[in-house]
Amino acid sequence: MRTQTRVIGGLLVAALFTQLAACGTLFYPERRGQIDGRIDPAVAAMNAIGILFFVVPGLIAFAIDFATGAIYLPGGQNAQVAPEALQNLVEADGTVDPLKLKALIELHTGNSLPLDNPSLIQHSGSAEQLAAYGLRPAA
Known part of the structure; x- marks a missing residue:
């Protein structure tokens, strides 16, 4: 029983950590800094699962992913000209x-x-x- 409790606790801690760190930001750090684009359905689904199980961390995950731009699919390169x-x-x-x-x-x-x-x-x-x-x- 003690091992089973540790495994469940470890899974719970891992799930909370990924939700607090935001799925897109954690799994796709190269996407950070994007301003807009098409939303990655996989990242949105992972964040939505976080809302189903842990409402506050799931909402925080969505907020972080939108704020960092990691929720968006990688697009083409943009260049701004003065x-x-x-x-x-x-x-x-x-x-x-x-x-x-x-x-x-x-x-x-x-x-x-x-x-x-x-x-x-x-x-x-x-x-x-x-x-x-x-x-x-x-x-």
Whole structure:
């Protein structure tokens, strides 16, 4: 009986530890720091099991996983570009120079994009979008 009690106690401690540490944060530490994306159903299910058995630790696990971003599936790489760097891309007539854009993307991401691909769809922006980046529309 004493061994059985120790095994049950050990399992209970392990379950509480994983819930307090948050499943996604514990099992996928490389995912921490993500801001958004698709939610990993496995991590959400593990956190939900924690809510079923231990309500407070399960809620804490969800909160930690959302706060750290470990609940999200790994996505593609993101690169943010300063608005000052984007000002060099816009020509005097308000169009974007595709060669400069390609060079800027390659500089920040390390990936060369085929901007001459015929299946590439280009959308025009509004003056408000340009103003948000500190650019002046010219037309």
